[in-house]
Amino acid sequence: MSARRPRAGGALRVVLGDQCTAGLSALDDLDPAADTVLMAEVQAECTYVRHHPKKIALVLSAMRHFARALEARGVRVAYVRLDDADNTHTLRGEVVRAANRLRPAAIVATEPGEWRVLEDMRGWQDAAGVPVEIRDDTRFVCRLREFRAWARGKRSLRMEFFYRDMRRRTGLLMNGDTPEGGRWNYDAENRKRLPPGIDVPAPPAFAPDAITRDVLALVAARFGDHFGDLDGFAWPVTARDAGRMLDDFITRRLPSFGDWQDAMATGEATLFHSLISTSLNCGLLDPLEACRRAEAAYRAGDAPLNAVEGFIRQIIGWREYVRGIYWLHMPDYATRNGLDATRRLPDFYWTGETRMACLRAVVDQTRAHAYAHHIQRLMVTGNFALLAGLDPDQVDEWYMIVFADAYEWVEMPNTRGMALHADHAVVGSKPYAASGAYINRMSDYCAGCAYDVRQSTGPAACPFNALYWDFIARHADRFAGNPRMAMPVRTWRRMAAAKQRALRERAADFLAAMDAGDAV
Structure with missing residues (x-):
């Protein structure tokens, strides 16, 4: 240079x-x-x-x-x-x-x-x-001082209300003061299970040029012992190629993104997701321009409203919101452990060597691509960490290590806040805890699993089922006054004592084996 x-x-x-x-x-x-x-x-x-x-x-x-x-x-x-x-x-x-x-x-x-x-x-x-x-970092729609002003005096800082302000500010998917279609949020329409045989378009792969090949050789020599595979590197590294990734998403994947954005499937690492988070987070793409491109596709009749609204919400809603939360609450935020979780991160988060098909699939995919989509992060690796009571510091570090789009401002509120509910309910009013039934509904992982998702007790039972009820039992007093958690707490307390005992014994046996490094 x-x-x-x-x-x-x-x-x-x-x-x-x-x-x-x-x-x-x-x-x-x-x-x-x-x-x-x-x-x-x-x-x-x-x-x-x-x-x-x-x-x-x-x-x-x-x-x-x-x-x-x-x-x-x-x-x-x-x-x-x-x-x-x-x-x-x-x-x-x-x-x-x-x-x-x-x-x-x-x-x-x-x-x-x-x-x-x-x-x-x-x-x-x-x-x-x-x-x-x-x-100021003017690449974001909301300046940090503006977020602080929005947050000032509010008892709770819910993303949905921030998102509506961002829609009004940007005019995205707005008709005057009214949201397009009469609703702010179409998330309820974005939870379909992926049908068998559906054609999933392969995303673009960007072949390394001479500059990138030099970098790959350097990284292999210096950091080859880090978690993750370097082979097959194909991320965009220029604004031009980041724009090509966005173009491909808008034309080939956005139309199907909404329906199946929460779906998971064996062997399908990317499905219909945009794959632009790496480019957004290292500055190769302008977030507002990406949103405007998606809106233009909707206005032209090339993409449905539920897909475009969901994509825009992820960027001007969630992405901007978690950045504001991070800077509003740091450095204290990095030490919060609202559920007093202390269990050591199990080795299978690194090795993928577990009988649980969902965790094995996500860890293996992450090792290969430095990528997993938001439901794999939240409802598989994050959900397990929540239910098992894994130490937020160790989980935070894992997410920072393994994903190519991870920077602390975006990773920590998603992990410590959204996934682990460790931030004293700043990000979420309830923990995103789920049994194996959720994973079975949204994926095909359970069909190839050594465990039976239909069982809750006994050595063959899906560990998520007993761990879910063990989690509810451990925190019943804490959650009883939470309107969004009152129903599972009541269900637990009305459960027969023998069933409660069997569930907690199954959870305890599984966690003891996991802590001992046994095959689980």
Whole structure:
């Protein structure tokens, strides 16, 4: 990358690995004659958790491609590669080193996506001896100060009401003040089981170019012992290819996305999902533009309302909401354990070696692709972690490690909040706890399982069934006053004592075997 020395007094503009966006606020008012953009691949960011190799390769390749695109526009880029001999391997170290060499008048950055990086960024000024300006991340529809204003004074912060505000603000799927179709939410129409024999279009695969091949070799050499397969890397790493992934979704998968967005099927890793979360979260796609493209497909009669509304809700509703929740409640949010869960994460979350077909399928898929869709995350790996009482710290770390789209701002509220109900009911008013019946209804996993989903007790019974009732029993007093949990608590309390005992014994036996490392 360019090493030309700028005039002293220009700005050093720092671009992080998940900020590969031409319109990044840190690049506003950039003067190519005086300013330098710093991008640094550092070991600390690759290993603060042991990221899936595909995640590391995605970010490093996206960074290198973005740096090249900036240089093509005449922007001076100081690019630090992971294998550079003088790499300090920390963001602060590279900022200080660049400031000492370039003598900028100021350092300009866009606010990061993770609390730990913001804490580090706040120390750059003292460390480098240069004023630091941290700008809003304008790639989101809702600024953090706007979210704080929305949340102020509210007793509960439900996503649905935030989402409606975002619809009004953006005008997406609105007819004046009225939502398209007369309803805000079509989620009830998006829970169909996948019919046998349905044609599922394969998503695009983006063959690695020379830049990506170099990155893959580097990642294999340095991080080959991390969880996950590097073979078959095919994620988009440029804005152009991210746009092609979006195009493919809009034309080939969006029409069927709504009906089957909650479905799961053996051997079908992607179904009709958009696969744009990696691109959104590292800055290759504009979220509002993606929503407008989906809305245009609906207006043109090319996609049904339930599909388009569900897609838009995931982006301007859920994605924006969890970011706001994260920054509103950090750093305390990262320590919350509202259900006092302490059990160690079992080894099969890493190995996939379990007789439970659903967990085996999702872990194997995640190892191969660094991807699982939202229901696999919430209602298989997340649901099991909730029912078994797994330690939120360990579950949080697992989700951060294994998924290519995982950044703490989006991962933690989804995991600690939505899946584990550990955040003192900030994100969800009830835990998303379910027995094996839910997984059987929404997937074909149970048909190939060693356990019988129709049984609740005995060694052949689906573990989710006994674990569900054991979970209700453990937390009955806590949930009895929750209107959305009162029915299962009443059902448990009315259950015959012998049946209660058999369910809890089955749960205890299973958990004891799991804790001992026995085959479960």
